[in-house]
Amino acid sequence: MADASEPLKIGETEGGVAKEKSCAGRLGLSHLSGWRTAALLLSLFLCLLVVFAFSFILPCPVRPQYHSSWNHTLPDAVTYDFLAVEDTNEDKVLDVFFIYKDADASRNTCLAADLFAPCLVLTAVDGTDGKPLWERALAPEFDWVECGVKGLGRKGKSGCLVAHADNLTAIDKQSGGIMWQRPRSPVINGNLPLINFPDLNSDGKEDFAVLTYNPEATSFTPTPTELVFFSGQSGDQIGSRVDVEVIGIFAHLQFRTSNGAPYLLLLTDSGLYAVSLGRLAVLAGLDSGMKRERSWEETSDDHNGFVALYPSASLKRVLTVYGSGSPASLLIQTDSSISLLHTDSLKMAWSTNTSALLSTPTFGQFDKDGFPDIMIEENTGNNSKRVRVLSGRSGDVLWQVDLLSWTSNPRPASVLTLNTYSVFMLWGQSHSNQTNEKHSSFLLHPRYAKLLLERRSSAHNIVSFKATLLERGRHAAYLVLSGPDGRQHSSNSEPVILSKRKIKMDVRESKVYGVSSEEPISEDAESSVREAFHRLRFSDTQ
Structure with a gap:
C-alpha cells in the first residue's frame, strides 16, 4: 500500500492514467489562463477607448482668459452711483452692471426701444474684457436700481429691478430682456x-x-x-x-x-x-x-x-456687521460717535468718539481675531482726513494715517485673503503729492501696517468704486466708474469711463509711502512689502 503521506506517489503507482489526467488538467488551466489574459486586455482596450472618446466628446472646461485691465468708454454721457457684479454669461467670471444716460452713443438703442434720446441705458459688460454683453434702454428719469433680486418673471429668474420715470421694470440679468414693466x-x-x-x-x-x-x-x-x-x-x-x-x-x-x-x-x-x-x-x-x-x-x-x-x-x-460664527450686529453712526449694538442682547458692545465722517465705513479683517474691523475716514479740516481702523471687538484704534482729501472721495474697500486678514484700498493724496494734480489710490497690508503702496491715478470725478473677486477664489480686482454725475444734472461734455484693474497690477506701479513720514524706508522693507502683496491669495468668504 502506498504511503498516504506522499500523495504524489499515488499517482505514479496508477500508471499513465494518472499522468494523462495531470496533463489534461494542466492543459485546461493553460486555456483558462489564456482566456483570462485576453479578457483583461480587451477590458483595458475598451477602457482606453472610452477615455479617448470622452476626451474628444467632453473636453476639459477652458478657464476664461481675462485682461488684467480694461476700459469701457462712453463719450459725452452722464452716469450714476451704481455698480453691481453678477455672472451674466455663465462663464464663472462676474460681469459688471452700470447705468448711464447719453444722447449720441445710445441713440440707436433708444430708438429701437421707441424712446427719445437721451434715454437711460442699463448695461452689462463682460468682466473678462469690458465688452458689452447687452444694453437695455429705459425711459428717464432714473430713481434707483437693485440687482440680485430673485423670483422675477414666470421662470423666477434673478434680475435687476429698476425704478425710472413712472415705471417699475424687471430685467433679466442674462439677456437684458424686460420680464415685466408696471406703473x-x-x-x-x-x-x-x-x-x-x-x-x-x-x-x-x-x-x-x-x-x-x-x-x-x-x-x-x-x-x-x-x-x-x-x-x-x-x-x-x-x-x-x-x-x-x-x-x-x-x-x-x-x-x-x-x-x-x-x-x-x-x-x-x-x-x-x-x-x-x-x-x-x-x-x-x-x-x-x-x-x-x-x-x-x-x-x-x-x-x-x-x-x-x-x-x-x-x-x-446704520450698517449690518456679519461676524464669524456670531449673530449679526449693527454699527450705528451718529454726528460724533460710532457704536456697535449686539442684536441678540440689544446691548452696546462699545462706543468710540469720532469727528464727522467723509464716507461710509468699510469692514475687513485687520487683526485676525475673527471680528470684522472698521475703516473710517474722519474730516480733519483744510482738505485733510484721518483714516482709521477700529477694532470690531473693542472699538480701539488699531491703525491710522493722515492724508489729503478731495470732494468726490470714494469710500475705502477691502478684499479678504486666505490668511484670514484683508487687504484694504483707499483714496486720497499723500503729503508728498501736494503739487501734483493726480490723486492716489493706496493699498494697505495689515502685516506691513507702517507702509502703504501709493499709485497716482489719472481718474477724476469718480462716481462709484468697488473692489471684489471676479472669480471664485481669484481675480481680485477693483472697478472705477468716473464721469459727470447724472444726479447733479451735469451738462459737462465729458466721457463716462468704467475701468477694471487687477489689484496686483498696482503693486509694481506704486511707490512705497511711509505712514509716519519721520521714519525712513529701507530697501529691504520696500522689497518685503511688495513681495507680500505678490504672494497674496484671496478668499470668497465675507
Missing part, C-alpha cells in the same frame, strides 16, 4: 426695495416690497409712510397697502436676526426702530409665515409693534 403709481416716491421675500401669494416665486417715504418732508408737508408688496413673478401689487405710522424716516434697512426672523429697520429723526416684516405682511392680508424674534417682540410697542433699538436725535447711518 409704479402705488410707490411713486418709493425708496430702495426690500427684496427676496418668501412666497407671499402662493405662486412659487419670491416677492418683494417697496417702502414709500420722503426724507425731505416737513411737519407742514408730511408724507405717509407706506409699505406695498409686489409679486416677483408679475410685478402686480399683492395685498393691501400698509401704513407704517412713522414720520421723520430718512433711511431704511432690511435685517435678519440670528434665528432667521426678517425685520425692517427704520432710521428716523428720533432714533433707530425695528418692526417685524411678518407683522407688516399680515397687516397687508398676506399669510407669510415669517418668523419673529421673541426677545425683540417682548420690548415692542403693543400698538404698532415697533422696537426701539437706539434712541438718538443725531443718527446718521
Whole structure:
C-alpha cells in the first residue's frame, strides 16, 4: 500500500492514467489562463477607448482668459452711483452692471426701444474684457436700481429691478430682456426695495416690497409712510397697502436676526426702530409665515409693534456687521460717535468718539481675531482726513494715517485673503503729492501696517468704486466708474469711463509711502512689502 503521506506517489503507482489526467488538467488551466489574459486586455482596450472618446466628446472646461485691465468708454454721457457684479454669461467670471444716460452713443438703442434720446441705458459688460454683453434702454428719469433680486418673471429668474420715470421694470440679468414693466403709481416716491421675500401669494416665486417715504418732508408737508408688496413673478401689487405710522424716516434697512426672523429697520429723526416684516405682511392680508424674534417682540410697542433699538436725535447711518460664527450686529453712526449694538442682547458692545465722517465705513479683517474691523475716514479740516481702523471687538484704534482729501472721495474697500486678514484700498493724496494734480489710490497690508503702496491715478470725478473677486477664489480686482454725475444734472461734455484693474497690477506701479513720514524706508522693507502683496491669495468668504 502506498504511503498516504506522499500523495504524489499515488499517482505514479496508477500508471499513465494518472499522468494523462495531470496533463489534461494542466492543459485546461493553460486555456483558462489564456482566456483570462485576453479578457483583461480587451477590458483595458475598451477602457482606453472610452477615455479617448470622452476626451474628444467632453473636453476639459477652458478657464476664461481675462485682461488684467480694461476700459469701457462712453463719450459725452452722464452716469450714476451704481455698480453691481453678477455672472451674466455663465462663464464663472462676474460681469459688471452700470447705468448711464447719453444722447449720441445710445441713440440707436433708444430708438429701437421707441424712446427719445437721451434715454437711460442699463448695461452689462463682460468682466473678462469690458465688452458689452447687452444694453437695455429705459425711459428717464432714473430713481434707483437693485440687482440680485430673485423670483422675477414666470421662470423666477434673478434680475435687476429698476425704478425710472413712472415705471417699475424687471430685467433679466442674462439677456437684458424686460420680464415685466408696471406703473409704479402705488410707490411713486418709493425708496430702495426690500427684496427676496418668501412666497407671499402662493405662486412659487419670491416677492418683494417697496417702502414709500420722503426724507425731505416737513411737519407742514408730511408724507405717509407706506409699505406695498409686489409679486416677483408679475410685478402686480399683492395685498393691501400698509401704513407704517412713522414720520421723520430718512433711511431704511432690511435685517435678519440670528434665528432667521426678517425685520425692517427704520432710521428716523428720533432714533433707530425695528418692526417685524411678518407683522407688516399680515397687516397687508398676506399669510407669510415669517418668523419673529421673541426677545425683540417682548420690548415692542403693543400698538404698532415697533422696537426701539437706539434712541438718538443725531443718527446718521446704520450698517449690518456679519461676524464669524456670531449673530449679526449693527454699527450705528451718529454726528460724533460710532457704536456697535449686539442684536441678540440689544446691548452696546462699545462706543468710540469720532469727528464727522467723509464716507461710509468699510469692514475687513485687520487683526485676525475673527471680528470684522472698521475703516473710517474722519474730516480733519483744510482738505485733510484721518483714516482709521477700529477694532470690531473693542472699538480701539488699531491703525491710522493722515492724508489729503478731495470732494468726490470714494469710500475705502477691502478684499479678504486666505490668511484670514484683508487687504484694504483707499483714496486720497499723500503729503508728498501736494503739487501734483493726480490723486492716489493706496493699498494697505495689515502685516506691513507702517507702509502703504501709493499709485497716482489719472481718474477724476469718480462716481462709484468697488473692489471684489471676479472669480471664485481669484481675480481680485477693483472697478472705477468716473464721469459727470447724472444726479447733479451735469451738462459737462465729458466721457463716462468704467475701468477694471487687477489689484496686483498696482503693486509694481506704486511707490512705497511711509505712514509716519519721520521714519525712513529701507530697501529691504520696500522689497518685503511688495513681495507680500505678490504672494497674496484671496478668499470668497465675507
